[in-house]
Ligand SMILES: C[C@@](CO)(OP(=O)(O)O)[C@H](O)COP(=O)(O)OP(=O)(O)OC[C@H]1O[C@@H](n2ccc(N)nc2=O)[C@H](O)[C@@H]1O
C-alpha cells in the first residue's frame with residue numbers, strides 16, 4: 181500500500197555493554213554490544229514528489245548541527261532505495277530532531293532507519309523486514325538496530341542484531357554535552373590507547389544478560405560496560421566531572437553513551453530520574469538534560485503526522 185505522506189518515529193540507542201576488538205583489515209572494529217532503544221525520538225515525515233528529487237529539512241533542538249545536503253543519512257537512505265528498486269518518484273523529508281548530533285546515540289542512523297520505513301510505504305515497495313535490514317547494514321553499523329529497537333545483541337561491526345530478553349523498564353537520564361565527538365576519531369583514540377597485540381576478541385558479559393532478565397536496575401548498574409569510555413574521556417576529560425556528579429547525586433551507574441560525549445545515568449525509578457535530571461540541569465555541567473525510559477520499539481509508522 182502506498183501513501184502521499186508518511187511519518188515515522190525512530191528512537192535513540194544506548195549501548196549497555198560495548199566490547200571492542202582489534203581493528204579488522206577493512207578498518208572496522210568487531211563489536212559485541214548490547215543495544216537498548218530509549219524513548220528519545222526523531223520523527224521523519226516523508227512526502228511524495230512527482231519528480232525524482234530527494235530533499236531534506238531539519239528542525240528541532242539540534243537542527244543547526246545536521247547537514248541538509250546529500251551527506252544527510254536520511255537522504256542517503258532514500259537514494260539507496262531509489263537505486264536498488266528503480267524508483268522514479270522522489271521524496272521531501274522533514275526531520276524533527278530531538279536526538280543529540282554526534283552524541284553516541286545513533287541519531288543519524290535512526291533517521292536513516294526511519295527513512296527506509298517511510299519510503300518503503302510511500303513508494304509502495306512492500307519490502308520485508310529482512311530486506312530492509314540488508315539495506316540498513318550498508319548505510320551504517322547502527323542502522324539495523326534502529327529498525328528493530330527494544331534490546332538486542334550486536335555482532336560483526338554491530339550490524340548483525342538478535343533480540344535479547346529484557347524484563348521491565350529502566351529509567352535513564354542523559355547529560356548532553358556541548359559539541360559532538362566523531363565516532364571514527366574515538367575508535368582511533370581507543371587503538372592508540374590500547375596495545376593492539378593484547379586486545380581480546382569482543383565478548384558480551386553474561387552478568388549483563390542475567391541483569392536484563394532480572395529487570396532489576398541495581399543488577400544492571402553493576403553490569404554496564406563500555407570499552408570506548410576511556411577513549412572518549414581521553415578526548416574530552418571534562419566529562420569525568422559530569423559522570424561523578426551524577427553518581428554523587430544518587431545515580432546507580434554513570435557511563436559514556438557509545439562513542440560519546442553524551443553521559444548516561446541509570447536511576448532506580450522514575451522519581452529518582454526526575455530528581456537527578458533537575459540536579460544535572462542546575463549543575464551547568466552540560467548543554468541539556470533529557471530523561472527517557474527503555475526499552476522501546478524501533479522505527480515505526482505513526483498514525484498521523486505530528487504538527488510542527
Ligand atoms: C560506536 C557506535 C556503538 O554503537 O555508536 P555511536 O557512538 O557512533 O553512536 C557504533 O559502532 C557506530 O556505528 P555507526 O555510527 O553506524 O558507524 P558507521 O557509520 O558504520 O562507521 C563510521 C566509522 O566508525 C568506525 N567504526 C564503526 C563501527 C565499527 N564497528 N568499527 C569502526 O571502526 C569506522 O571508522 C567507520 O568508518
Ligand SMILES: Nc1ncnc2c1ncn2[C@@H]1O[C@H](COP(=O)(O)OP(=O)(O)O)[C@@H](O)[C@H]1O
Pocket residue numbers: 245246247251252253254275280281282283284285286287288289291292360361363439440
Ligand atoms: N540525519 C542526521 N542526523 C544527525 N547527523 C547526521 C545526519 N545525517 C548525517 N549526519 C552526520 O553524521 C554525524 C554523526 O551523527 P550521529 O548519528 O548523530 O552521531 P553518532 O554516530 O555519535 O551516534 C554528524 O556529525 C553529522 O554530520
